[in-house]
Amino acid sequence: MTxxxxxxxxxxxxxxxxxxxxxxxxxxxxYADAVGGREAWKKLRGVHVKRSxxxxxxxxxxxxxxxxxxxxxxxxxSTLQNVGTFRQGWDGRTTWSQDxxxxxxxxxxxxxxxxxxNGAWNAxxxxxxxxxxxxxxxxxxxxTAEAGASLECVELQKKLGKPSVLCFDxxxxxxxxxxxxxxxxxxxxxxxxxxxxWRTIKGIKTWYLEKMTAGPTTVEGRITSLVFDEKIxxxxxxxxxx
Amino acid sequence: MQPPAFVPLGADGGxxxxxxxxxxxxxxxxxxxxxxxxxVHDKHFDKTLGGLDWDGLRRKYEPLALAxxxxxxxxxxxxxxxxxxxxxxxxxxxxxxxTAPPPDEIPAPHxxxxxxxxIREAGDxxxxxxxxxxxxxxxxxITRVRPGSSAAGAGLRPGFLVTHIGGRALASLxxxxxxxxxxxxxxxxxxxxxxxxxxxxxxxxxxxCLDENDRPIEVMLERDPPVARAIQxxxxxxxxxxxxxxxxxxxxxxxxxxxxxxxxxxxxxxxIDGFRARGDKAIIIDLRGNPGGxxxxxxxxxxxxxxxxxxLGTIVYRDFSNVLATTASLGIKPxxxxxxxxxxxxxxxxxxxxxAGLQEAKRALVVGDTTAGAALGSIIEELPGGAVVQIPVxxxxxxxxxxxxxxGVQPDRRVFExxxxxxxxxxxxxxxxxxxxxxxxx
Numbered sequence: 001m002t003x004x005x006x007x008x009x010x011x012x013x014x015x016x017x018x019x020x021x022x023x024x025x026x027x028x029x030x031y032a033d034a035v036g037g038r039e040a041w042k043k044l045r046g047v048h049v050k051r052s053x054x055x056x057x058x059x060x061x062x063x064x065x066x067x068x069x070x071x072x073x074x075x076x077x078s079t080l081q082n083v084g085t086f087r088q089g090w091d092g093r094t095t096w097s098q099d100x101x102x103x104x105x106x107x108x109x110x111x112x113x114x115x116x117x118n119g120a121w122n123a124x125x126x127x128x129x130x131x132x133x134x135x136x137x138x139x140x141x142x143x144t145a146e147a148g149a150s151l152e153c154v155e156l157q158k159k160l161g162k163p164s165v166l167c168f169d170x171x172x173x174x175x176x177x178x179x180x181x182x183x184x185x186x187x188x189x190x191x192x193x194x195x196x197x198w199r200t201i202k203g204i205k206t207w208y209l210e211k212m213t214a215g216p217t218t219v220e221g222r223i224t225s226l227v228f229d230e231k232i233x234x235x236x237x238x239x240x241x242x
Numbered sequence: 243m244q245p246p247a248f249v250p251l252g253a254d255g256g257x258x259x260x261x262x263x264x265x266x267x268x269x270x271x272x273x274x275x276x277x278x279x280x281x282v283h284d285k286h287f288d289k290t291l292g293g294l295d296w297d298g299l300r301r302k303y304e305p306l307a308l309a310x311x312x313x314x315x316x317x318x319x320x321x322x323x324x325x326x327x328x329x330x331x332x333x334x335x336x337x338x339x340x341t342a343p344p345p346d347e348i349p350a351p352h353x354x355x356x357x358x359x360x361i362r363e364a365g366d367x368x369x370x371x372x373x374x375x376x377x378x379x380x381x382x383x384i385t386r387v388r389p390g391s392s393a394a395g396a397g398l399r400p401g402f403l404v405t406h407i408g409g410r411a412l413a414s415l416x417x418x419x420x421x422x423x424x425x426x427x428x429x430x431x432x433x434x435x436x437x438x439x440x441x442x443x444x445x446x447x448x449x450x451c452l453d454e455n456d457r458p459i460e461v462m463l464e465r466d467p468p469v470a471r472a473i474q475x476x477x478x479x480x481x482x483x484x485x486x487x488x489x490x491x492x493x494x495x496x497x498x499x500x501x502x503x504x505x506x507x508x509x510x511x512x513x514i515d516g517f518r519a520r521g522d523k524a525i526i527i528d529l530r531g532n533p534g535g536x537x538x539x540x541x542x543x544x545x546x547x548x549x550x551x552x553x554l555g556t557i558v559y560r561d562f563s564n565v566l567a568t569t570a571s572l573g574i575k576p577x578x579x580x581x582x583x584x585x586x587x588x589x590x591x592x593x594x595x596x597x598a599g600l601q602e603a604k605r606a607l608v609v610g611d612t613t614a615g616a617a618l619g620s621i622i623e624e625l626p627g628g629a630v631v632q633i634p635v636x637x638x639x640x641x642x643x644x645x646x647x648x649x650g651v652q653p654d655r656r657v658f659e660x661x662x663x664x665x666x667x668x669x670x671x672x673x674x675x676x677x678x679x680x681x682x683x684x
Contacts, residue, residue, distance in 0.1 A: 058622065059476055059622070060475065082502070083503055083504065100507055101503070101538045104571055105570075186557075186564040186567055187565050190562050215559045216560070216621055216635040241573075242572035242574075
């Protein structure tokens with residue numbers, strides 16, 4: 001066992017020095033092309049996504065719906081069976097969330113920043129614009145453990161809160177693994193996202209499978225329906241009244 | 243749940259036992275053993291596993307467990323290994339873990355699974371005869387009889403002593419996976435009695451008791467339908483959620499039997515809002531017999547009881563921590579009068595976290611008995627063959643750094659329950675809570 005650890009350290013150490021990291025902007029530009037390019041994304045006016053949720057091995061499942069429009073408004077509604085419904089959105093003025101644990105809140109600070117990034121309209125081909133700073137970094141060990149391919153990773157520094165690291169498949173340039181922290185009223189919760197099952201719709205490439213691990217729990221989200229440019233009334237995004 | 247997948251003796255190769263190496267039964271056992279061992283290794287909140295040689299324990303226990311003569315022995319050995327960690331929320335359950343039901347237990351006509359699987363059977367076809375059995379003054383005692391139940395119809399009353407359920411003596415409990423503290427022994431008997439009483443609706447179970455004059459009586463009780471629909475969340479045992487609220491004078495009393503965000507939380511919040519609107523000066527939250535549930539419920543519940551943000555403690559996971567802190571939720575008016583929490587040996591896990599957090603924050607007084615001391619965050623993962631393993635994935639520490647696991651919440655006012663009290667129809671713990679509430683300032 002000790003020898004195995006030693007070998008792995010010896011093998012890993014020179015690899016980082018031997019392979020220079022590509023600039024973050026180049027990695028993100030390749031990703032933008034891989035998911036269809038900016039022009040294809042610019043044509044979209046709205047999206048409505050439905051996903052199934054499964055808590056791996058723990059006997060729970062649920063569903064999620066997400067609506068977003070080109071003016072930046074968005075709403076996500078996640079329901080876990082016999083647990084509860086969690087809503088989060090931006091109505092054009094306020095970032096808000098409502099759930100059985102913390103009730104109805106206007107989000108601020110790092111929580112609001114995280115929500116802004118997660119809800120940003122069609123940010124995929126222009127990820128760098130969401131962040132204060134981006135830089136390429138070696139793959140973190142949590143990411144390499146998940147990926148079956150070589151990775152190129154970018155550290156994304158938010159305006160508030162800790163940075164996340166997004167790793168792309170060096171061959172396909174598609175998202176592979178993301179690590180970061182989810183701010184919460186109780187503190188930062190480390191998470192890992194693994195992306196898969198990429199499909200192309202209307203010239204847009206997107207992931208249909210997302211596995212999120214936080215602590216001992218993994219939730220698998222799988223898209224069951226994805227509709228672009230569906231008419232979504234503005235009232236959909238209104239913050240609920242207290 | 244389907245019946246156990248284990249093949250019967252002699253069915254897979256002449257005179258060979260079904261658990262011989264390489265048999266299907268043995269492979270399932272091995273998958274269960276390795277699955278449980280690995281889950282603890284990878285997910286337990288303490289990476290050091292208390293300094294135990296976990297690999298060495300596998301080498302010791304795996305061959306013993308795989309060669310066990312029957313399933314109860316297999317599970318006992320597996321739980322014995324897990325029990326060496328000396329913690330709650332750490333156990334394996336699976337098909338065939340209990341011995342067959344005794345001859346005087348009469349099954350319902352449509353029996354489909356072994357009674358031993360009742361704990362894991364979700365659905366509305368499981369019920370009980372309507373009585374609660376706890377250790378009082380060292381003896382298994384009926385402490386509550388549900389009005390209108392089979393038990394009530396049979397003339398059973400609080401204060402009767404119980405000697406046998408289904409022909410099996412309550413005094414002789416099957417061995418536990420680890421040495422238990424006295425409060426845990428009492429909690430365990432309470433749970434075991436409840437499991438033996440539970441079964442398919444319409445089936446019957448015998449009960450031997452001593453009445454108020456210590457005369458032996460024996461009754462055959464039918465299992466009643468559950469009072470509400472059973473809910474199963476995250477592989478926890480199915481539970482029929484019950485929330486009751488009432489008022490005595492200017493004191494609101496709310497009791498609930500499990501922490502669930504749905505549907506329990508809304509009902510408890512509604513009760514508290516009602517007490518506040520009515521101008522009650524105190525609320526009693528009755529957590530006796532509440533074994534916990536969804537830990538996150540402590541946050542919105544505490545938020546309903548404090549005008550200022552409260553910190554109840556910290557959940558310490560393997561790689562990070564999360565503070566149980568309330569936040570200001572829009573449109574919520576909290577109750578600001580006195581809060582009293584009632585506890586007993588069956589107050590466990592999330593109930594203890596809630597009680598300890600409010601007690602340390604000086605937002606509530608705790609009245610009753612020391613709680614179970616089983617306050618760890620856990621998940622219940624599925625294993626092959628229909629088995630499940632419960633793993634403690636988080637420790638809990640109060641804001642002052644106190645651990646409740648293995649210690650319990652110590653009441654501010656300890657109340658001793660007696661058989662005589664139950665026979666007289668008194669609830670001495672509630673009475674003590676009401677005394678404190680009446681003495682509180684408006």
